[in-house]
Amino acid sequence: MPHPDVPISSPELTPTLPLHEVPFAHMDVVELGAYKKWKADVPFEIRSLVEGKLMEKKVRLGREELPSVAEFYEGMKTLLVNPQADVTTLEIAPVIQKQLAALQRIKIGEGVVNVFAALADEKIGFEVKANYVATKLEPRLHFLRDRDRRLVEQAREQDKGIEVTGEEEEEEYSPHRAPSQESEGLPSEAIATIAPFFGGYVTDTAFDLYDPVTITWKKSPRRHQEFPEQELDTARGRIYRSSVKNSQGIVKLPRHWGVDRASVKWVGAVPEAWSLIHDQDGMVRLRTSGSESGVYSIDIAPSSDAIDLAPPEGDVPAVNESFSQEIEAFAQELFVSRISFGAKVRRLASKIYGHLEYDMDPQWDAVYKADTSRYFESIWEHKKAKCDEANTMLTRLLMKQGVHARFMGGHSVRAKSPAGEAMLMESNRHAWSMAWDDGTKEWIRLDATPAGDPNVDQEEQKQDLGEGDYGEQEAEIMSEEELEKRLAKMEKEESAREVEQNPELGFAKEAGCTPEVARDVLQKIAELRRKYSQVLQDADRQWQKLVRENTKERIVDRGPVAMSQMDEIDPDELVSGYVEVLAGEKDPLLGEREEIEKKKEKWFGGYEVYIAADMSGSMDETLNGVKKVDAQRDMVFLLVDSVMTAAVLARQKDRSVKAPMPVRVSVAVFGQATEVVLPLTGEWTPKEQVKLYRALDKGAGGGTPDHVSLAQLRQAIVESTKTEEEVRAKKPVLKKHGWKMRRFVIATADGGSDDASAVKRANEALKAEGIPVDLFLLSPEGDENLKQAAERAYQSVTPVSDVGDLASKGLTRLTRRIAEAYKQTV
Numbered sequence: 174m175p176h177p178d179v180p181i182s183s184p185e186l187t188p189t190l191p192l193h194e195v196p197f198a199h200m201d202v203v204e205l206g207a208y209k210k211w212k213a214d215v216p217f218e219i220r221s222l223v224e225g226k227l228m229e230k231k232v233r234l235g236r237e238e239l240p241s242v243a244e245f246y247e248g249m250k251t252l253l254v255n256p257q258a259d260v261t262t263l264e265i266a267p268v269i270q271k272q273l274a275a276l277q278r279i280k281i282g283e284g285v286v287n288v289f290a291a292l293a294d295e296k297i298g299f300e301v302k303a304n305y306v307a308t309k310l311e312p313r314l315h316f317l318r319d320r321d322r323r324l325v326e327q328a329r330e331q332d333k334g335i336e337v338t339g340e341e342e343e344e345e346y347s348p349h350r351a352p353s354q355e356s357e358g359l360p361s362e363a364i365a366t367i368a369p370f371f372g373g374y375v376t377d378t379a380f381d382l383y384d385p386v387t388i389t390w391k392k393s394p395r396r397h398q399e400f401p402e403q404e405l406d407t408a409r410g411r412i413y414r415s416s417v418k419n420s421q422g423i424v425k426l427p428r429h430w431g432v433d434r435a436s437v438k439w440v441g442a443v444p445e446a447w448s449l450i451h452d453q454d455g456m457v458r459l460r461t462s463g464s465e466s467g468v469y470s471i472d473i474a475p476s477s478d479a480i481d482l483a484p485p486e487g488d489v490p491a492v493n494e495s496f497s498q499e500i501e502a503f504a505q506e507l508f509v510s511r512i513s514f515g516a517k518v519r520r521l522a523s524k525i526y527g528h529l530e531y532d533m534d535p536q537w538d539a540v541y542k543a544d545t546s547r548y549f550e551s552i553w554e555h556k557k558a559k560c561d562e563a564n565t566m567l568t569r570l571l572m573k574q575g576v577h578a579r580f581m582g583g584h585s586v587r588a589k590s591p592a593g594e595a596m597l598m599e600s601n602r603h604a605w606s607m608a609w610d611d612g613t614k615e616w617i618r619l620d621a622t623p624a625g626d627p628n629v630d631q632e633e634q635k636q637d638l639g640e641g642d643y644g645e646q647e648a649e650i651m652s653e654e655e656l657e658k659r660l661a662k663m664e665k666e667e668s669a670r671e672v673e674q675n676p677e678l679g680f681a682k683e684a685g686c687t688p689e690v691a692r693d694v695l696q697k698i699a700e701l702r703r704k705y706s707q708v709l710q711d712a713d714r715q716w717q718k719l720v721r722e723n724t725k726e727r728i729v730d731r732g733p734v735a736m737s738q739m740d741e742i743d744p745d746e747l748v749s750g751y752v753e754v755l756a757g758e759k760d761p762l763l764g765e766r767e768e769i770e771k772k773k774e775k776w777f778g779g780y781e782v783y784i785a786a787d788m789s790g791s792m793d794e795t796l797n798g799v800k801k802v803d804a805q806r807d808m809v810f811l812l813v814d815s816v817m818t819a820a821v822l823a824r825q826k827d828r829s830v831k832a833p834m835p836v837r838v839s840v841a842v843f844g845q846a847t848e849v850v851l852p853l854t855g856e857w858t859p860k861e862q863v864k865l866y867r868a869l870d871k872g873a874g875g876g877t878p879d880h881v882s883l884a885q886l887r888q889a890i891v892e893s894t895k896t897e898e899e900v901r902a903k904k905p906v907l908k909k910h911g912w913k914m915r916r917f918v919i920a921t922a923d924g925g926s927d928d929a930s931a932v933k934r935a936n937e938a939l940k941a942e943g944i945p946v947d948l949f950l951l952s953p954e955g956d957e958n959l960k961q962a963a964e965r966a967y968q969s970v971t972p973v974s975d976v977g978d979l980a981s982k983g984l985t986r987l988t989r990r991i992a993e994a995y996k997q998t999v
Contacts, residue, residue: 200659201663202660202663202664202667204298204299205656205659205660205663206660207298207299207300207303208299208650208651208656209656209660210299210300210303211299211300211302211303212649212653212656214303214307215302215303215306215307216306216311216314218234218235218238218246219246219249219306219310220649221234221649222234222246222249222250222253223253223292223293223302224649224650226253226254226292226293227293227295227650228650232250233633233636234246234247234250236371236372236373236427237371237406237409237427237475238409239317239318239321239322239369239409240321240369240370240593241266241268241269241317241318241320241321242314242317242318242321244265244266244269245265245269245272245273245313245314245317247263247265248260248263248265248269248270248273249273249289251263252273252276252277252289253289253292253293254293256277256287256289256290256293257277257287260273260274260277268317268320269317272313272316272317275313276288276289276309276310276313277289279309286305288305288309288310291305292305292306318408321369321593322369324369324593325368325369325412325592325593325594334366334368334414334590334592334594335360335361335362335363335366335590335592335594335596336361336362336363337362337363337364337365337366337414337415337416337468338362338363338364338416338418339364339365339415339416339417339418339422339423339466340364340418340423341418341419341421342377342378342421342423342458343378343582344391344392345389345390345391345392346378346380346389346390346561346580346582347387347388347389347390348388348559348561348562348565348604349538349561350533350534350535350537350538350559351535360596360598360600363590363596363597363598364415364425364597364598364599365413365414365415365425365597366413366414366415366590366594366595366596366597367411367412367413367414367473367586367594367595367597368411368412368414368592368593368594368595369411369593369594370589370593370594370595371411371427371586371595372586372587372589372595372630373427373585373586373630373633374427374428374583374584374585374586374603374605374618375425375426375427375583375584375585375586375597376425376426376427376428376455376456376581376582376583377423377425377456377582377583377584378392378456378581378582378583379392379454379456379482379579379580379581379582379607380392380579380580380581380582381393381485381579381580382490383490383565383568383569383580385493385494385545385546385548385569386545387545388542388545388548388565390565390580395452395453396452396453397450397451397452397458398450398451399448399449399450400432400434400449400450400451400457401478401480402434403431403432403433403434403476403478403479404431404476404477404478405431405432405433405472405473405474405475405476406474406475406476406477407472407474409474409475410472410473410474411472411473411474412470412471412472412473413425413426413432413470413471413472413473414468414469414470414594415468415469415597416466416467416468416469417444417459417460417461417466417467417469418466419464420460420461420462420463420464421458421459421460421461422458422459422460422461422467422469423456423457423458424449424457424458424459424471424473425583425584425597426455426457426473426479427475428479428481428618429475429476429479429481430473430474430475430476430479431473431474431475431476431478431479431480432449432457432471432472432473433471433472433473433474434449436470436471436472437449437459437469437470437471438469438470438471439467439468439469440467440468440469440470441467441468442465442467443467444461444462444463444465444467445461445462445463446461446462447459447460447461447462448460451480453483454482454483454579455479455480455481455482455483457480459471481616482579482607482616484609484614485577485609489572489575489576489577490572492569492572492573494546494548494549494569494573495546495547495549495550496549496550496553496566496570496573497549497550497553497554499553500524500525500528500553500570501570501573503521503524504521504570504573504574505574507520507521508574508575514610514611514612514613515610515617518571518576518608518610518617518619519617519619519637519638521567521570521571522567522606522619522620522621522638523621523638525563525566525567525570525621526563526620526621526622526623526624526634526638528553528556529552529553529556529557529558529563529621529623530556530557530558530623530625531558531559531622531623531624531625531626532557532558532559532623533559534557537555537557540555541555541562549566549569549570552566553566558623559622559623559626560603560604560605560620560622560626560629561604563621563622563623564580564581564604564605564606564619564620564621564622565580565604566621567606567619567621568580568606571606571608576608576609577608577609577611578606578607578608578609579606579607579616580604580606581604581605581606581607581618582602582603582604583602583603583604584597584598584601584602584603584628585601585603585626585628585629585630586601586628587601587627587628587630588601600628601628603622603626603628603629604622605618605619605620605621605622606618606619606620606621607619618637619637619638620634620637620638622634668682676695677691677692677695678691680694680695680859681859683858683859683860684858684859684860684862684863685860685863686859686863690863690866690867691859691863693866694859694862694863694866697807697810697866698810698814698862701807701810701811701814701980702814704980705811705980705981705984708811708815708980708981708984708985709811709815709818709984711985711988712815712984712987712988713818715988715991715992779835779836779837779914779915780816780836780914780915780916780917780991780994781836781837781838781839781853781890781893781914781915781916781917782812782813782816782837782838782839782916782917782918782919782987783838783839783840783841783853783886783889783890783916783917783918783919784809784812784813784838784839784840784841784918784919784920785840785841785842785843785879785882785883785886785918785919785920785921786805786809786840786841786842786843786869786920786921787805787842787843787844787873787877787879787920787921787922787923787951788802788842788843788844788845788846788869788871788873788874788875789843789844789845789873789874789875789876789877789922789923789924790844790845790873790874790875790876791873791877791923791924792805792844792873792923792951793872793873793874794923796923796951796952796953796974796976797974797975797976797977799976799977801923801951801976802869802873804951804976804977804979804980805869805921805951805979806866806869806870807979807980808921808949808979808980808983808984809840809865809869809921810865810866810869810980811980811983811984812838812919812980812983812984812987813838813840813851813857813865814857815984815987816836816838816987817836817838817855817857818857835855835914836855837853837854837855837893838851838853838854838857839851839852839853839854839886839889840865840868841882841885841886842868842869842882843877843878843879843881843882844873844874844875844876844877844878845873845874845875846875847878847881847882847885848885849885849886849889850864850865850868850869851864851865851868852889853889853893876927877922877924877925877926877927878926878927878928879920879922879926879927879932880926880927880928880931880932880935882920883918883920883932883935883936883946884931884935886918887935887938887939890916890939890942890944893914893916894914894942897913897914901913915991915994915995916942916943916944917944917945917947917987917990917991917994918939918944918945918946918947919946919947919949919983919986919987920946920947920948920949920967921948921949921951921979921983922948922949922950922951922963923950923951923952924959925959925962925963926966929962929965929966930966932966932967933965933966936966936967936968939968940968945968945969945990946967946968946969947967947968947969947971947986947987947990948963948967948969948970948971949971949973949979949982949983949986950963950970950971950972950973951973951974951976951979952972952973952974953974954972954974956972960972971986
């Protein structure tokens with residue numbers, strides 16, 4: 174990846190392979206991380222333009238940006254496609270041309286970089302791209318934003334802003350035509366202004382009720398509440414100016430915009446009191462205590478918590494109006510098709526848009542309203558329509574298909590005052606529709622206005638209707654979700670490769686230990702598995718044998734069967750059989766035959782192994798040349814490794830077991846420190862392995878308080894038994910089939926107990942519960958006194974003088990215990 178300060182030798186860098194054919198398959202973990210940071214740090218307009226170019230997609234930009242910045246982005250879009258284009262040929266302000274030209278030749282070291290060529294080059298990483306954006310592009314964008322605000326303020330100081338009159342809110346609206354009023358030049362007043370300029374849809378009303386007799390839109394009762402505090406994107410902020418009429422002023426807002434409640438300023442007389450409110454459709458009003466007019470300004474900006482149209486309530490009202498057979502059939506067929514809801518409503522709007530012709534001639538008003546029952550049929554027949562007629566038709570047709578829809582009113586703004594203000598006037602009033610997508614829980618804006626309305630940006634309208642081949646506003650190589658999935662997958666693959674190349678490092682990372690400890694543990698496990706491979710294989714075969722042999726005979730009733738196949742004749746069936754014989758049936762169906770078949774009923778319960786290991790001071794001594802604590806460590810490791818591995822193998826080889834088969838182990842140590850070092854668990858990951866290794870590898874010391882260790886394990890057994898009973902109570906079928914856990918206790922010691930009577934009581938309690946306790950006594954051969962003392966306390970005692978055989982003996986005994994326990998229920 175090139176360094177940000179290394180000059181690019183050629184400004185005309187073009188990809189050798191189109192990215193839409195191989196979508197960024199070259200991105201490794203490092204580059205994906207850089208892309209993630211790019212997505213977090215770079216403004217989305219720049220990201221959309223750059224990523225759209227990399228994917229060879231057209232990108233549409235929103236209208237939220239300030240005018241100079243919007244022009245800069247339009248120029249940037251061209252230069253990403255052709256980095257060497259002459260900026261003086263672009264239809265943008267000279268000051269913006271100058272900024273773009275400077276970015277075509279940025280001096281870095283001894284070379285020159287074309288920033289647009291670098292951003293458009295797929296071979297240059299996103300870290301470098303983000304560096305160019307942060308150090309070269311964004312300072313120029315800040316300059317342009319400040320310039321726009323400064324120009325507006327200068328114009329206001331020179332009193333170049335036009336007069337604002339405000340207007341009263343309409344409670345009803347009927348599509349109508351009025352004689353056109355042509356005038357030369359720009360008007361000297363407007364309903365409201367937005368500065369710096371904003372061009373696009375500005376909303377001031379929403380209608381949800383319709384009277385087909387009078388062709389009138391009405392509103393549901395308004396529910397007003399105080400306007401909340403909002404977080405505004407002040408970098409894209411504007412100043413809205415208008416007037417209050419008869420104590421109420423409408424604040425007309427672009428969709429997803431909010432207002433700064435604290436920014437209200439009055440020009441001239443200040444009302445005694447005022448409040449900012451909104452209704453359920455997100456329409457904002459400024460109310461005053463008096464009835465006099467008053468000019469005000471307020472800051473508005475895009476907002477992540479802007480108030481939108483409320484979700485619809487109740488059912489869609491019935492629509493009884495008649496439409497042309499052509500458009501109604503089209504709508505019905507469209508809404509049963511298997512395409513997305515968004516595609517359906519856009520195609521319907523596009524159908525109306527393409528069929529009608531824009532026309533303002535007032536004569537058609539009388540023609541269409543001559544028979545209101547044929548209002549929509551007449552419009553379709555004559556094809557002449559303007560925005561409110563076309564979108565009334567669209568809204569009602571959507572409702573007839575069961576879609577919640579709204580008829581929207583406001584302005585489509587394109588006019589600009591000498592001071593650079595957007596002018597909201599009577600002449601640029603506009604209407605459109607909104608459709609509720611119940612799947613995404615969002616409103617979709619639609620505009621079926623026929624082509625030719627001078628206030629509508631025709632290109633934007635085509636894009637909204639899906640007429641163009643444009644991508645989404647925020648084009649992106651991959652979404653946040655896709656990026657995280659890809660990163661996780663690649664990190665996992667990289668980690669797997671790392672573990673494959675260096676198992677110790679992977680083990681250490683998962684266990685949270687040093688590579689040195691990981692090496693010791695891995696070597697010990699490998700050594701034990703190699704040394705006791707035959708014992709381990711015998712244990713595994715024993716378990717698999719138990720699974721195979723767990724076969725029960727089950728009686729299966731079959732019937733009805735033919736008389737010739739019955740085991741015995743049921744007298745109750747003789748009459749019906751006789752009738753069938755008379756009817757000509759030679760071998761009538763009389764009843765049932767009992768059949769016995771062998772059926773595997775694999776209702777296995779699992780088992781738990783509890784181990785108590787002696788870490789008293791005498792365990793540091795040797796017996797027949799072998800250190801006792803080391804032999805014990807080998808045995809415990811082998812036991813745990815074997816039972817956990819066997820359980821996994823059993824589950825893998827036989828997946829038809831009808832009940833859970835948990836296998837768990839718990840290990841406690843007693844000596845200078847007496848504690849449960851491995852609480853009852855079914856996990857045998859590097860984390861457990863290292864934990865157990867460290868506990869058994871510590872230096873031995875202290876007395877032999879095995880009674881305390883057994884008490885700790887007994888408490889764990891009590892808790893586990895309680896959980897087992899709760900499981901069986903919730904699933905009676907488990908109890909029916911004799912499903913239960915088997916439990917086994919293994920202990921090691923090399924001397925007399927600190928409290929032999931307590932050890933005996935613990936053994937007797939465990940025996941009463943059907944839990945065997947096996948002690949492996951590490952003692953010199955022939956030490957009968959030590960053996961007899963141990964036998965008085967423990968259920969079973971196995972003396973071991975050759976401690977090198979301890980691991981093998983311990984695993985063999987446990988395997989037999991498990992086999993015996995399961996055979997009892999076969």
